[in-house]
Amino acid sequence: MTQTTTLTITALQERVEAIFLKGGLNAVQAGAISRVIVAGERDACKSHGIYRIEGALRTVKAGKVNPDAVPELLPQENSAIVKVNAKGGFANPAFELGLPVLADRARSCGLAALVINDCTHFSALWPEVEGVTDQGLAALVMCPSYSTVAPAGGNKPLLGTNPFAFGWPRTGNPPYVFDFATSVAARGEIELHRRAGKQLPEGWAIDAEGNPTTDPDAALAGAMLPFGSHKGSAIGTMIELLAGIMIGDLTSPEVLDYLGTTTLAPFHGELIIAFSPEAFAAGRPGNPFARAEVLFEAIVGQGARLPSQRRFVARRKSETEGVTLTAAEIEQLDRLLALGLDAVA
Amino acid sequence: MTQTTTLTITALQERVEAIFLKGGLNAVQAGAISRVIVAGERDACKSHGIYRIEGALRTVKAGKVNPDAVPELLPQENSAIVKVNAKGGFANPAFELGLPVLADRARSCGLAALVINDCTHFSALWPEVEGVTDQGLAALVMCPSYSTVAPAGGNKPLLGTNPFAFGWPRTGNPPYVFDFATSVAARGEIELHRRAGKQLPEGWAIDAEGNPTTDPDAALAGAMLPFGSHKGSAIGTMIELLAGIMIGDLTSPEVLDYLGTTTLAPFHGELIIAFSPEAFAAGRPGNPFARAEVLFEAIVGQGARLPSQRRFVARRKSETEGVTLTAAEIEQLDRLLALGLDAVA
Numbered sequence: 001m002t003q004t005t006t007l008t009i010t011a012l013q014e015r016v017e018a019i020f021l022k023g024g025l026n027a028v029q030a031g032a033i034s035r036v037i038v039a040g041e042r043d044a045c046k047s048h049g050i051y052r053i054e055g056a057l058r059t060v061k062a063g064k065v066n067p068d069a070v071p072e073l074l075p076q077e078n079s080a081i082v083k084v085n086a087k088g089g090f091a092n093p094a095f096e097l098g099l100p101v102l103a104d105r106a107r108s109c110g111l112a113a114l115v116i117n118d119c120t121h122f123s124a125l126w127p128e129v130e131g132v133t134d135q136g137l138a139a140l141v142m143c144p145s146y147s148t149v150a151p152a153g154g155n156k157p158l159l160g161t162n163p164f165a166f167g168w169p170r171t172g173n174p175p176y177v178f179d180f181a182t183s184v185a186a187r188g189e190i191e192l193h194r195r196a197g198k199q200l201p202e203g204w205a206i207d208a209e210g211n212p213t214t215d216p217d218a219a220l221a222g223a224m225l226p227f228g229s230h231k232g233s234a235i236g237t238m239i240e241l242l243a244g245i246m247i248g249d250l251t252s253p254e255v256l257d258y259l260g261t262t263t264l265a266p267f268h269g270e271l272i273i274a275f276s277p278e279a280f281a282a283g284r285p286g287n288p289f290a291r292a293e294v295l296f297e298a299i300v301g302q303g304a305r306l307p308s309q310r311r312f313v314a315r316r317k318s319e320t321e322g323v324t325l326t327a328a329e330i331e332q333l334d335r336l337l338a339l340g341l342d343a344v345a
Numbered sequence: 346m347t348q349t350t351t352l353t354i355t356a357l358q359e360r361v362e363a364i365f366l367k368g369g370l371n372a373v374q375a376g377a378i379s380r381v382i383v384a385g386e387r388d389a390c391k392s393h394g395i396y397r398i399e400g401a402l403r404t405v406k407a408g409k410v411n412p413d414a415v416p417e418l419l420p421q422e423n424s425a426i427v428k429v430n431a432k433g434g435f436a437n438p439a440f441e442l443g444l445p446v447l448a449d450r451a452r453s454c455g456l457a458a459l460v461i462n463d464c465t466h467f468s469a470l471w472p473e474v475e476g477v478t479d480q481g482l483a484a485l486v487m488c489p490s491y492s493t494v495a496p497a498g499g500n501k502p503l504l505g506t507n508p509f510a511f512g513w514p515r516t517g518n519p520p521y522v523f524d525f526a527t528s529v530a531a532r533g534e535i536e537l538h539r540r541a542g543k544q545l546p547e548g549w550a551i552d553a554e555g556n557p558t559t560d561p562d563a564a565l566a567g568a569m570l571p572f573g574s575h576k577g578s579a580i581g582t583m584i585e586l587l588a589g590i591m592i593g594d595l596t597s598p599e600v601l602d603y604l605g606t607t608t609l610a611p612f613h614g615e616l617i618i619a620f621s622p623e624a625f626a627a628g629r630p631g632n633p634f635a636r637a638e639v640l641f642e643a644i645v646g647q648g649a650r651l652p653s654q655r656r657f658v659a660r661r662k663s664e665t666e667g668v669t670l671t672a673a674e675i676e677q678l679d680r681l682l683a684l685g686l687d688a689v690a
Contacts, residue, residue, distance in 0.1 A: 074628075080425045081455035081624060110426035111458050111618070115625060138591065140583075154649035166583045176586070178579040228573030234523035234652055237644070238485075238511045241521070245636045246483060246622045248629020253643065273456070273618075277591045279426060280460060283419075284593020291590045298598065299582070304499035307579055 005330050006322040013038045015333055016050065022340040023057045025067040032092035036123040041323055044314030047188055048124045050329060053336060056090070056122055058344045059265040065090060065120040071097045080105055080112040086119030091270050094119055095128055098272075103135040106274035114272040115247045122265040126179040126308065129167035132274050133175035141165040141179075143270040144244040146256040149183045150223035152233035155210025157223040160252030160266070161187060162239040168292055169277075174315070176296065178307040182236040183224040187262070190216050190224065243271040350675050351667040358383045360678055361398065367685040368402045370412040377437035381468040386668055389659030392533055393469045395674060398681055401435075401467055403689045404610040410435060410465040416442045425450055425457040431464030436615050439464055440473050443617075448480040451619035459617040460592045467610040471524040471653065474512035477619045478520035486510040486524075488615040489589040491601040494528045495568035497578035500555025502568040505597030505611070506532060507584040513637055514622075519660070521641065523652040527581040528569040532607070535564050588616040 007015070016037055020030035033056060041049030059065045069089025076083055082101045086094035098114045105112035125141045132139035145160025165179035184204045193200050194216035205219030206212055213219055226232035244251040249269025250258060258267060277288040296306060325333075336343050352360070361382055365375035378401060386394030404410045414434025421428055427446045431439035443459045450457035470486045477484035490505025510524035529549045538545050539561035550564030551557055558564055571577035589596040594614025595603060603612055622633040641651060670678075681688045 076455075078453070079455045079624065080457070108423070109454060110421075110424045111456065112425070113456050113620075113625075117629065138587065151644050151647070151649040154644065154647040156647045158643055158647065164580075166579070168583075168586050176582075178576075178583075180576050180579070227576050230652065231523075231525050231572050231577070233649075234511070234525070235509075237521075237640070238513075238523075240640055241513050241637055242483065242620065245631075245633050245640065246620060246625045248626040248631060248633065251636070251640060253640075275458075275587065275591060279424065280458075280591045281593040284462065286590075286593065288590050288593065291596070292586055295582070295585055295590065295596060295598075298503055299496050299499065302496070302499040302501045302503065304496040304578075307575065 003327045004324050005327070006324045008322045009038060009042055009318060012041065012323050015337070016053065019053060019333065019336045019340075020056070022337055023060055023067070024341060025060070026070070028070055028093045029067055029089050032096050033090050033122065036092050036127045039127050040124065042315055042318040043311035044318075045124065045311055047186075050325070050333065052122070053333075054344055055263075055265060057336070057341055058263070059120060059122070061341045061344055062264055064259060064264050064267060069093075073097055073101065080109040081115060082112060083115045083117065085117050088118055089120070091116050091119035091121045092123065092127075095131065095270075095272070099131050099135075102132070102272065102274050103137060106135075106137050106276050107279065110279035111273065111275045114274070116270040116272070117247065117249050118267075119270065120265045120267050121270055124179055125163050125165035126167070126177050126311075128270070128272055129165045129177050129179060130175060132272065133167040133169040133177070135274075136169050136278075138169065138275040138277055139165075139167045140273040140275075141271070142239045142243045144240055144250065144252045144255060144266070144268050146259065146262050146266050147252045148187055148224050148262060149226055149236060150206060150210070151237065152226055152230040155206060155223070158253060159226065159233070159236040159240060160255070161224065162236045162243075162252065164235060164239060169289070170293070170296075171289060174308070174312040176292070176306055176308075180227075182226055182232050182239065184227045184232075185224065187224065190219050194220065244268060247271055348672045349669050350672070351669045353667050354383060354387055354663060357386065357668050360682070361395065364398060364678065364681045364685075365401070367682055368405055368412070369686060370405070371415070373415055373438045374412055374434050377441050378435050378467065381437050381472045384472055385469065387660055387663040388656035389663075390469065390656055392531075395670070395678065397467070398678075399689055400608075400610060402681070402686055403608070404465060404467070406686045406689055407609055409604060409609050409612060414438075418442055418446065425454040427457060427459045428462065429459065430462050433463055434465070436461050436464035436466045437468065437472075440476065440615075440617070444476050444480075447617065447619050448477070448482060451482050451621050452624065455624035456618065456620045459619070461615040461617070462592060462594050463612075464615065465610045465612050466615055469524055470508050470510035471512070471522050471656075473615070473617055474510045474522050474524060475520060477617065478512040478514040478522070480619070481514050481623075483514065483620040483622055484510075484512045485618040485620075486616070487584045487588045489585055489595065489597045489600060489611070489613050491604065491607050491611050492597045493532055493569050493607060494571055494581060495551060495555070496582065497571055497575040500551060500568070503598060504571065504578070504581040504585060505600070506569065507581045507588075507597065509580060509584060514634070515638070515641075516634060519653070519657040521637070521651060525572075527571055527577050527584065529572045529577075530569065532569065535561050535569065539565065589613060592616055
């Protein structure tokens with residue numbers, strides 16, 4: 001029998017926050033980053049849960065993120081753009097600072113954009129998406145990553161896995177949310193195949209010579225492929241343009257140049273666009289939220305699933321029953337709390 | 346030897362416009378729709394060229410588009426939303442009316458959205474994208490279609506082929522533009538396979554029972570599949586939400602209910618989002634347009650292609666040498682001009 005420990009979400013939040021404080025993060029950084037990590041663990045999204053603490057601390061230790069950063073809201077009068085400078089810290093406190101202003105602007109202008117600059121991005125995008133949908137607004141969120149993906153027809157890493165995420169608010173239900181890499185697979189999935197000694201499915205990657213490969217080592221030395229061939233490649237390129245270049249922040253090749261590795265969390269910017277369905281639908285027939293439910297029912301009614309449902313089921317369970325961690329996970333949390341940055345290479 | 350006729354772009358524009366005037370369209374409708382059809386022909390994008398005239402006239406004859414419509418710009422004070430009601434006419438004159446206002450708002454607000462309601466959409470989206478990039482702005486454009494695509498995991502048509510298009514302005518070069526269906530293939534490609542008696546590639550479609558099929562007839566009676574599996578399905582759903590429901594216009598299932606057929610041009614709305622790279626990048630290092638060129642060079646430098654290049658090559662040729670049509674095409678233009686709506690079923 002494996003021993004496990006069940007913690008309430010609040011207790012887990014306190015424990016993770018204490019680790020980051022011990023690791024030298026200030027309160028605003030530690031609080032915000034803990035919230036997204038605990039949200040990942042709560043949603044049984046293990047790849048973005050407490051497993052990520054170590055990578056965050058490693059990035060701090062490497063001097064690639066400012067643990068003392070206090071994000072700054074930059075005034076933009078009469079604009080639908082809200083800019084927050086993360087001051088070299090994590091993206092998450094910058095998002096928390098900008099969100100209420102973004103929501104206000106989206107309600108008054110109909111749509112608005114939150115630009116986060118000079119941040120280390122370090123989580124899935126769905127926490128940002130859900131922050132916006134919690135305000136009754138629709139959200140489109142994207143950011144670059146580091147060069148690991150070849151453009152369609154190319155043979156070398158250039159684009160990032162560039163996540164693309166969207167959300168639509170629902171009353172009485174968790175939002176409609178998707179959040180996916182614009183590569184066929186996430187880099188972590190290739191790493192998992194490597195560790196398990198398994199070949200990759202065809203179409204995931206090319207080797208360093210640009211030839212198709214199913215060997216994880218060759219893939220990691222080569223490049224991943226965009227999802228949906230030239231279509232995913234085009235969307236990945238759009239993300240470099242809008243959420244890198246347009247917002248005056250790094251593109252995926254520039255991030256890789258800056259970090260020199262893909263083992264640290266990437267430093268770049270992020271673009272969050274919020275839409276007010278009420279403002280857009282004003283004066284038109286039908287309630288947009290009620291109409292969206294008809295669409296969702298039609299999708300579910302033919303046996304298809306809405307994205308993120310597995311996360312929402314896990315969330316409901318965690319909220320009532322708490323989050324269960326293995327003995328090894330608890331031990332790791334204890335070790336990180338005791339040693340802080342000394343626990344990581 | 347096949348006889349061909351070469352016309353200047355202006356001469357072709359006059360000829361197509363005369364056909365639509367003969368078909369009963371007012372000057373604003375005939376002018377705008379002719380411009381996008383001639384642009385398609387000019388760019389050797391035959392599927393959106395003069396071939397489309399007949400479908401447009403058929404939609405007029407079926408009473409599903411108002412040939413006399415004069416689009417109306419609806420006042421939206423202090424908003425980043427610009428609304429144009431197409432009044433039941435084609436989308437194209439509504440776009441032409443809204444574009445200058447959209448560009449002004451995007452420059453002053455940083456980003457803005459043009460909503461076109463109550464229109465028949467009837468062309469590729471790249472003409473709209475290029476209208477926006479011609480203003481030095483980036484563009485994101487989408488619209489629903491009619492239910493022909495099953496959501497990933499589903500077994501019946503629900504989503505449309507919902508095109509998704511983007512553009513980034515370039516100085517001294519045609520813009521970076523992509524414009525694609527969120528289905529694996531366009532419906533027209535399935536039709537072409539059917540006519541040629543060819544099987545479809547695997548993964549394009551399912552039959553009426555929801556089973557994979559490579560038979561074009563079974564596919565047309567069944568459903569097309571979204572590109573990139575659940576990712577393309579999610580983007581197609583997002584387009585229903587943003588460019589159908591949010592803007593208070595029809596979704597793809599509602600369009601099919603309204604028309605009762607997929608042989609007429611779809612009636613719905615359209616969403617065009619414009620971004621000012623200058624406003625977004627203000628105060629940040631680097632010129633966004635110069636930085637984008639570095640990205641494009643890196644893509645092209647590894648042997649990958651930028652989207653739309655084939656169109657731009659054809660455009661340059663047409664601009665200097667004119668547009669060459671076959672004898673059958675000229676004959677069809679003459680027939681349409683002579684008979685107007687009597688030429689179509």
